[in-house]
């Protein structure tokens with residue numbers, strides 16, 4: 001539009017229709033209805049049966065060839081009746097003018113008053129289901145991503161994720177999974193917050209020293225995001241309780257600080273076919289992989305036996321860079337979200353090593369072990385009566 005032109009000039013030369021007239025045309029099947037607002041507007045409210053061609057702020061994008069081509073694609077051809085709308089009818093007026101004068105459309109009208117006028121006239125609108133207005137706002141930066149969308153966010157809100165350990169890995173992972181809107185977060189930990197934890201376990205704080213870690217984490221999560229249900233499992237996982245606990249969850253985050261728990265979790269999760277995002281940290285180095293039973297290797301395929309005691313962080317007070325632990329915990333949270341939504345490439349069959357001093361990532365391929373006693377083709381079937389019974393891992397690891 002020329003700089004001397006006002007919106008009134010434009011509205012005077014285009015065709016405008018009332019919301020009622022527009023609805024009649026759409027219902028008769030004579031017109032293509034096009035929303036010219038931004039994606040974020042559509043998540044709030046839109047008109048049923050519409051198409052989407054964003055015209056940009058003030059309609060500036062309606063002058064681009066892309067916009068004309070997009071509407072032509074939606075309409076089928078440029079002689080077709082096209083009704084454009086926006087929030088209050090200004091942007092769509094500019095778009096209607098551009099479609100007519102610049103893009104060769106023959107029969108375009110803008111809906112007067114936009115969707116606000118449409119709603120004021122009592123005509124029906126579509127409000128995305130399953131999310132409240134507060135949730136649409138809270139998660140708008142997720143839902144704006146086409147790969148996530150409202151559908152992906154709803155998957156997260158309905159997901160149940162178990163974190164084994166609310167420590168160096170579990171604390172940052174839980175914090176971000178809670179912020180992301182994972183609807184149920186289970187926390188397994190029987191420890192209490194210690195001052196020496198606070199250098200990396202950012203879900204806890206100084207006032208909570210002495211408090212059970214699951215309780216401290218729950219308090220932080222509840223104040224961060226009221227959408228999240230926190231389930232506290234204030235205990236150690238053992239052969240008698242593990243199947244019962246993990247059966248309720250969709251994905252498990254392994255942030256255990258000892259090998260007996262890792263092997264126990266692996267064997268139980270393979271049996272129940274639960275994906276596990278597993279990471280470990282020591283000093284300046286971390287590693288992470290995603291174990292999806294029978295789709296890729298399991299933890300035992302990767303580590304048939306635990307490393308010697310001097311390499312096992314749980315066997316002594318080992319130092320760890322707090323920030324590195326945070327990086328690994330967030331990589332776990334990232335893997336969880338991909339698994340929950342079903343996007344991207346999970347770390348299945350890949351072991352990712354992170355060297356924080358060199359700031360280097362190295363990826364190793366890991367294959368399923370045909371000799372694996374848990375997920376291999378010759379793994380012995382354990383009768384149902386034996387479910388929940390595992391060999392003595394404490395002894396196994398000590399050996």
Ligand SMILES: [Zn+2]
Nearest residue numbers: 298301372375
């Ligand atoms: Zn295996």
